[in-house]
Amino acid sequence: MGVRLGEGYDETGHAGLSDSVRSIDAVDDSRQRNRPARRRGGREVARVLGIPVFVNASMLLLAVLVTVVYGGYAENELGLAAPFAYAVGLGFVVCLLGSVLLHELGHALTARRYGIGVRGITLELLGGWTEMDRDAPTPRVDALVSLAGPAVSLVLGVLATAAALLLPGRTVAGEIAFQLAASNIIVAIFNVLPGLPLDGGRALRAGLWAVTRDRNRATELAAWSGRAIALLTAFAVFTLYRLDLLTLFGLVFILLVVFTLWQGAGQSIRLARMTRRFPLVDLAKLARPLFAVPSGTSIAEAQRRADAAEPARKGLAVVDSSGRVVALVDGTAAAAVPAERRPWVSVDSVARDVARLPAMRVGLTGEQVVRAVQAHPGAQYVVTSGEDVVGVLNVADLAELLEPRRPARRPAAR
Known part of the structure; x- marks a missing residue:
């Protein structure tokens, strides 16, 4: 989960050249915010507070997987009939997606608060991300936008924990509350780890940016920290698997997360190096x-x-x-x-x-x-x-x- 700078940054038409050509003049941010967001590989399913919400095909795969796994759990542990158990699994998926969406809305609404346009929210296999039309103007705003998502997840985790404690044990409502509490707290903790592309990595970048006065250098350092976290996570998950403390499914899933972290950190490094060369254009x-x-x-x-x-x-x-x-x-x-x-x-x-x-x-x-x-x-x-x-x-x-x-x-x- 996190925030990304938009694929197209800002898109503005300019009619002051010649009728024979269609000109691009990517300067005016205010016009861009009124344009519809675009996505590759995602379909718009809703608008929340005017923000387009897209669902990636990979999210559907995760939804089916979680429905089957949690439905089987509900059938075996709660003694529910198969059709009802899988309906409960689907309900858990809806609650989980709602948590992810609220996490991303934390980023989006905070960005709006500081005048940063939001192109949309995309939900995908390993969570979601918010696309903004430009970077935060200051380290302080960057840190606030970055940490808003984990803060929302933490609040949701606390509320779900309270619900789990109040509801009877081994009931559908109690089990869903417990799972939502665990998932949101884990998301909040994992996302504040100090390495890009995690939210904590953006907060680290903001701090380094404030100290060095060099956003690109700060981005590169935070991204290398993200790669270090990916390697440490891979080592930890293999150790847990060898100690029989983690299932094969858990191993594969977390390694997929590790791969995503590694790739995301690499993209951040690449972007920082490219941005440093912008004055040469x-x-x-x-x-x-x-x-x-x-x-x-x-x-x-x-x-x-x-x-x-x-x-x-x-x-x-x-x-x-x-x-x-x-x-x-x-x-x-x-x-x-x-x-x-x-x-x-x-x-x-x-x-x-x-x-x-x-x-x-x-x-x-x-x-x-x-x-x-x-x-x-x-x-x-x-x-x-x-x-x-x-x-x-x-x-x-x-x-x-x-x-x-x-x-x-x-x-x-x-």
């Missing part, structure tokens, strides 16, 4: 200059002319009879055309109309460029200066700049 230098060919030129001829021109890294554009840029050639699509057919195939057939491509203006900061790319995923972006198209940004070039040690997955589009 200069669209005027990063964008490839355009080499223009008239509409109707064959792919082979266009490539021959482009290869003979300087500089070597350039974008191939199609211009109309007046010399206006009307399309950009998709390098991947052009490369897919067999070499023997390229003299007979027009560049127009492998080009994309600039009106359908997102555009960025020269002068955007590195953070704004990354936000725009994440908000509008694509391989190419038109780069403009005033009303003029001055170049093309290939996302592979941006990735190479931000992560120079990361191997490229595919060749950059021409």
Whole structure:
């Protein structure tokens, strides 16, 4: 359980360039908060206090698993008939999901309190996470947003413990109260461990940020702490299993948690290193200059002319009879055309109309460029200066700049 910076940060339209291109100007946060949240791999099932709630398919798997396991427990230990026992198991799942949702609402509402937009809450296999449109502005706010979720879980655990003590033992209500008490208290304790991506890791990051005045450095240190916690947890769980204090199911489940922690910490390290390089992003230098060919030129001829021109890294554009840029050639699509057919195939057939491509203006900061790319995923972006198209940004070039040690997955589009 935790909070994440949004996939697209903020998404804002800008109509001040030209009617021929669709521009991205990722600056105005206030507009973004009124836009619908988007998710990959999750379906919106409800809105709570205006916040979209998404359910990942993996959560359904967990719901079925917990229903079966808890239903079997209710059948064997409480003497319930099978249909009713599994209905009780399903009821426990609903209560558990409600606890997770309240935990995430703790993050979301605290973020709102400090002016941070919330895109949505996603429930998945190992809990849930809250997506915000930007990072906390100060270490204090970061710590408060991070610890709000575990605080809610702790309160729920205390209330469920009181209910379990008041209700008769070995009853359905009493057993559900006991299980909810245990699960919420465990979640509260585990989530405050000082390592990213746990909530306690974000609180640690906030403290380090306040001391070092370097958010990226603080993020990296807190993430390495998270990896250390993952290794210690793995060692502890193997020890408990060898001592027959943990079942095979428990071993597998906790190792899945450990793997998730390790992966999440790695993503935090990667993000911190990328963010540190944001000041290096200069669209005027990063964008490839355009080499223009008239509409109707064959792919082979266009490539021959482009290869003979300087500089070597350039974008191939199609211009109309007046010399206006009307399309950009998709390098991947052009490369897919067999070499023997390229003299007979027009560049127009492998080009994309600039009106359908997102555009960025020269002068955007590195953070704004990354936000725009994440908000509008694509391989190419038109780069403009005033009303003029001055170049093309290939996302592979941006990735190479931000992560120079990361191997490229595919060749950059021409």
